[in-house]
Amino acid sequence: MEVAWIYLLMIVAGVSQTFAREDLSRKVFVFRHEPSEAYVILRPLLKEPLQNFTVCLRSYTDLTRPYGLFSYATHSEDNEVLIFKPKPGEYRVYVGGEHLSFKVPDNSFDWEHVCFGWESASGIAEFWMNGKPWPRKGLKKGHVVGTDAFVVLGQEQDSYGASYDSYNSFSGEMTNVYMWDFLLSPHKMRSAYQDLQLPHGLLDWKNLQYEIKGDVVVKPRLR
Numbered sequence: 674m675e676v677a678w679i680y681l682l683m684i685v686a687g688v689s690q691t692f693a694r695e696d697l698s699r700k701v702f703v704f705r706h707e708p709s710e711a712y713v714i715l716r717p718l719l720k721e722p723l724q725n726f727t728v729c730l731r732s733y734t735d736l737t738r739p740y741g742l743f744s745y746a747t748h749s750e751d752n753e754v755l756i757f758k759p760k761p762g763e764y765r766v767y768v769g770g771e772h773l774s775f776k777v778p779d780n781s782f783d784w785e786h787v788c789f790g791w792e793s794a795s796g797i798a799e800f801w802m803n804g805k806p807w808p809r810k811g812l813k814k815g816h817v818v819g820t821d822a823f824v825v826l827g828q829e830q831d832s833y834g835a836s837y838d839s840y841n842s843f844s845g846e847m848t849n850v851y852m853w854d855f856l857l858s859p860h861k862m863r864s865a866y867q868d869l870q871l872p873h874g875l876l877d878w879k880n881l882q883y884e885i886k887g888d889v890v891v892k893p894r895l896r
């Protein structure tokens with residue numbers, strides 16, 4: 674009897690500390706409000722500061738105002754890693770507080786799959802959209818990305834885990850969110866776009882630890 678009680682307490686304690694961990698294959702997060710206060714917290718499995726990384730995600734919206742998709746803040750830099758869309762036709766990607774812009778077609782109204790990869794040694798930044806690489810650019814050569822990360826989807830942090838501006842919030846659907854501690858090969862960048870088998874990462878849509886804050890709903894993908 675006593676042993677059973679201890680077990681039960683351990684389970685309850687364990688559950689209350691752990692985020693949901695789920696295979697979200699063929700599912701999406703629907704951010705329902707516009708503008709929105711909602712966001713989804715992710716917990717990357719970080720061990721060492723990142724010399725290299727790739728973040729991929731797919732989103733679908735009819736917003737034309739600025740919005741944050743993926744926001745990775747540390748205590749010292751709120752824009753440590755950020756994927757931001759200031760307007761149709763442009764993505765802005767950040768490392769260590771600096772950013773690059775990539776111009777994209779603004780006449781397509783469809784799901785957009787983007788991957789942002791960066792390598793400290795060269796400072797090279799890769800931006801891929803819908804399985805195609807954009808001309809490479811560079812920033813923050815020699816920087817390392819801190820591990821004290823607070824990662825959210827659907828908002829842009831202006832301080833660690835806080836200071837969200839709902840007029841930079843995302844409304845719409847998001848899926849296939851991944852992060853790796855290396856630069857994906859071109860082959861794997863295309864696999865990410867095609868939603869094929871991918872290497873295990875720091876964040877893995879098929880085994881995602883997440884916590885929803887506010888009005889975000891998990892639903893099956895429509896197509």
Ligand SMILES: *[C@@H]1O[C@H](CO)[C@@H](O)[C@H](O)[C@H]1NC(C)=O
Pocket residue numbers: 724725792793794854855
């Ligand atoms: C980061 O990438 C560079 C260049 O490809 C490589 O030499 C280095 O070992 C990588 N660092 C880590 C920690 O994987």
Ligand SMILES: [Ca+2]
Pocket residue numbers: 751752829830831832
């Ligand atoms: Ca910010």
